[in-house]
Amino acid sequence: MRLNILTIYLKEMKEVLRDRKTLIFMVALPTLVVPVLMNIMIGFIVRAEKKAQTEILTFAIFGAEHLPDLANAFSEEKGFEKVNLLTQEAIASAIEENKIKFGLVIPQTAREQIERDEQVAVRFYYNNASATSKVKNRAGKVIREFSERYRSERLAGLGLDTPQEQEHLLNPITIEEHNTANMREVLGERVGGILPYMFIIFCFMGAMYPAIDLGAGEKERGTLETLLLAPIRRYQIVLGKFFVIFTTGVTAALLCLTSFGVMLAVKVQEITGELGEVIASVSVVDLVLIAAMLIPTAAMFAAVLLSVSIYAKSFKEASAYCGPLNFLAIVPAFIAMLPMVKLDWYWAMVPVTNISLAIKELIKGTMNYEMFIAILGSSVVIAGAFLFFCSRWFEREAVLFRQ
Amino acid sequence: MIEVDRISKTFRHRKRKGKAPHQKDKREDGKLFYAVRNVTFRAEAGTILGLLGPNGAGKTTLLRMLSTALKPSEGTARFDGVDVVERPLDVRRRIGFLSDNTGLYGRLTAREMIEYYGKLHGLEQAKIDKRMDELFSLLEMTAFADKRNESLSSGMKQKVSIARTLIHDPEVIIFDEPTTGLDVAAAEAILNFIESCKVKGKTVLFCTHHMHEVDRLCDFVVVLHKGRLCFEGSIEQMRSDTGQTHLDKAFLTLIDSSEVNHAA
Numbered sequence: 001m002r003l004n005i006l007t008i009y010l011k012e013m014k015e016v017l018r019d020r021k022t023l024i025f026m027v028a029l030p031t032l033v034v035p036v037l038m039n040i041m042i043g044f045i046v047r048a049e050k051k052a053q054t055e056i057l058t059f060a061i062f063g064a065e066h067l068p069d070l071a072n073a074f075s076e077e078k079g080f081e082k083v084n085l086l087t088q089e090a091i092a093s094a095i096e097e098n099k100i101k102f103g104l105v106i107p108q109t110a111r112e113q114i115e116r117d118e119q120v121a122v123r124f125y126y127n128n129a130s131a132t133s134k135v136k137n138r139a140g141k142v143i144r145e146f147s148e149r150y151r152s153e154r155l156a157g158l159g160l161d162t163p164q165e166q167e168h169l170l171n172p173i174t175i176e177e178h179n180t181a182n183m184r185e186v187l188g189e190r191v192g193g194i195l196p197y198m199f200i201i202f203c204f205m206g207a208m209y210p211a212i213d214l215g216a217g218e219k220e221r222g223t224l225e226t227l228l229l230a231p232i233r234r235y236q237i238v239l240g241k242f243f244v245i246f247t248t249g250v251t252a253a254l255l256c257l258t259s260f261g262v263m264l265a266v267k268v269q270e271i272t273g274e275l276g277e278v279i280a281s282v283s284v285v286d287l288v289l290i291a292a293m294l295i296p297t298a299a300m301f302a303a304v305l306l307s308v309s310i311y312a313k314s315f316k317e318a319s320a321y322c323g324p325l326n327f328l329a330i331v332p333a334f335i336a337m338l339p340m341v342k343l344d345w346y347w348a349m350v351p352v353t354n355i356s357l358a359i360k361e362l363i364k365g366t367m368n369y370e371m372f373i374a375i376l377g378s379s380v381v382i383a384g385a386f387l388f389f390c391s392r393w394f395e396r397e398a399v400l401f402r403q
Numbered sequence: 404m405i406e407v408d409r410i411s412k413t414f415r416h417r418k419r420k421g422k423a424p425h426q427k428d429k430r431e432d433g434k435l436f437y438a439v440r441n442v443t444f445r446a447e448a449g450t451i452l453g454l455l456g457p458n459g460a461g462k463t464t465l466l467r468m469l470s471t472a473l474k475p476s477e478g479t480a481r482f483d484g485v486d487v488v489e490r491p492l493d494v495r496r497r498i499g500f501l502s503d504n505t506g507l508y509g510r511l512t513a514r515e516m517i518e519y520y521g522k523l524h525g526l527e528q529a530k531i532d533k534r535m536d537e538l539f540s541l542l543e544m545t546a547f548a549d550k551r552n553e554s555l556s557s558g559m560k561q562k563v564s565i566a567r568t569l570i571h572d573p574e575v576i577i578f579d580e581p582t583t584g585l586d587v588a589a590a591e592a593i594l595n596f597i598e599s600c601k602v603k604g605k606t607v608l609f610c611t612h613h614m615h616e617v618d619r620l621c622d623f624v625v626v627l628h629k630g631r632l633c634f635e636g637s638i639e640q641m642r643s644d645t646g647q648t649h650l651d652k653a654f655l656t657l658i659d660s661s662e663v664n665h666a667a
Contacts, residue, residue, distance in 0.1 A: 007522045011511070018510040222506035226567065228472050230523035231495040397473055 004232045008240025016210050016244060025209050026248045030202045030256035035263050052134040059139070060085040060094065063106035067120070070106065073146050079138065091125045101135050102126040117154055184281050188364025193337035195260065196359035199253045199294055200352065204329040206252020207245045207301045208322050214241045215309025216318035219400075228400070235391045242302055242387060249298035254291055261287050286362050289372070293355050293362075296379035300351070301329065303386035307393050313402055328352075336360060343368070348375050351382055405446040405469070405575060405606055409478035412439045412464050430630050438464040440630045441478070446608060446623065448483075448574075451601050453621035454610040457658060461630040462610050466579050469608070470500045482575050496524065499568035499576045503583035509553030513544060513563045516552060517570050524571035531570070538566040542596070558589030565596060575606045582616065594620065614650040626657050633661035 064071035074080045091103035103125040110120045126135045155166040218224040312318035336356030343357040354375045361367040416436035430437045439461040446452035467473040471491040480487045521531035539545045542562045582590035626634035647653035
């Protein structure tokens with residue numbers, strides 16, 4: 001019996017590994033494309049951030065004569081370049097045309113207000129549409145420092161000479177933060193949702209094409225009927241095919257996980273400080289536990305996809321069914337990315353979502369291991385139930401010889 | 404020897420709205436549709452039995468039941484006394500089934516594919532190798548045995564299918580329209596091969612639409628029409644019963660008279 005299953009498994013694997021499309025979905029995409037895309041994305045963000053911090057910010061200032069010290073503060077600061085505009089009304093259009101990055105308008109009464117210890121409102125024009133823009137931060141810093149200088153002088157005039165005395169007056173009560181979440185937990189919460197989502201999607205994608213090929217494809221080519229005439233039981237055919245689809249799904253997911261593991265190992269050498277320590281704290285055991293979670297996931301997908309594929313009469317029909325089936329993987333995995341969804345016993349009972357949430361907890365380093373065992377166990381049971389259904393489904397003449 | 408004993412196959416048919424009573428198919432019985440109904444015949448060892456019938460007669464369903472792909476709803480069939488319902492796996496070890504629409508695994512070579520079926524039939528590797536050598540020589544396949552099936556011509560593919568059918572040296576061989584889509588030379592090679600099976604004492608069930616092939620190969624024929632058996636006998640008997648010398652016309656006469664009987 002086992003020999004028959006093994007014979008079918010080895011033959012199907014040989015065919016699968018000779019198929020370019022399967023290799024792309026099973027090996028190339030999860031191994032290469034995702035890390036490459038992530039590297040490109042991270043590189044792009046870092047470059048954009050760096051550019052925003054170092055680029056020369058052109059600006060226009062009106063009313064500089066009313067507060068020359070502030071105008072001088074910008075002149076003395078590196079990274080700022082003054083541009084002359086004819087009128088104040090031209091500021092908005094100049095920003096729009098990218099001639100200047102920001103505009104300042106100092107009121108005529110600024111000097112008198114300063115002398116009377118009043119507050120001066122300096123108008124600041126800028127475009128806040130860009131997510132990576134640092135204009136407000138950089139220009140605001142110069143203005144803040146200028147403002148703090150006056151504030152310090154005023155407080156000294158009140159007899160508060162030391163910075164400590166001034167601080168006590170300005171902030172009688174301060175908040176001393178003691179965050180119980182460590183850095184790994186914080187980072188895990190922020191980025192930990194996307195990783196299980198990707199693992200699950202690759203698990204599904206890696207299994208989908210071979211499932212279509214091994215079920216509907218074999219029906220369409222007319223080879224299924226010859227296989228049914230071999231002196232083997234039908235459940236052996238199902239198991240042989242199931243293990244192939246399971247292998248491709250789990251391989252795709254594990255390759256994705258491995259490439260992330262390798263990326264982390266490389267990055268940990270590049271990144272120093274707390275972030276480096278966080279990455280280093282994701283241990284091999286964590287990765288092994290994540291891999292353990294992906295095994296029943298791949299088994300569930302393999303059984304469902306094979307059932308659907310064997311029902312379809314043709315490759316085209318199977319593809320049409322499997323497309324919408326994608327949502328069965330995407331939606332539950334996506335739910336785990338929502339900020340209000342946390343792993344508790346309720347969510348631990350929702351298939352796929354529980355896997356996704358458990359992987360997120362493992363990345364955060366806050367896994368409840370009782371829950372881990374429950375999720376793993378229930379997923380194995382569900383996968384077994386799907387496989388049993390698939391095996392019975394394969395016995396039905398109306399499915400195999402559907403007209 | 405093949406013994407088919409009152410075999411029937413029913414399917415639940417879909418309701419078709421607006422169908423007038425006179426349009427009702429005689430094969431419909433309540434919710435059931437009889438694709439094959441109460442068919443009985445036998446074929447002795449070392450003979451070639453032709454299975455004839457127009458499209459939709461139930462030939463494919465009958466062959467699927469005989470090959471154990473489908474389970475009979477009523478009745479049974481036996482191959483050398485082995486029952487298709489009770490011992491389907493043993494039946495599969497005894498039969499080889501070749502159809503025009505059975506495909507090949509495109510990404511495997513001919514050798515890999517035939518070896519695969521040898522293993523599924525439980526043969527030892529040494530026996531598979533010996534049998535492959537025999538078949539490759541017999542079917543003149545050596546030149547393309549290690550090429551992928553997807554790169555082969557129709558004739559070559561049909562030879563691979565024959566080798567796949569015969570790897571376990573079955574006692575009974577079922578051919579379902581084996582020459583469809585083949586050129587003259589390839590079809591001739593197949594027909595010669597079927598003749599050689601008879602010489603070797605194999606029992607052959609040969610299903611075809613080509614009457615010249617029937618005339619050339621078959622010892623006996625059975626004719627199916629609308630799921631029922633409408634003739635069983637020798638070629639000569641088919642001619643004499645219908646009064647037609649040409650087998651094509653004899654066949655059509657049988658079908659016409661069966662149609663009249665159905666209508667009655």
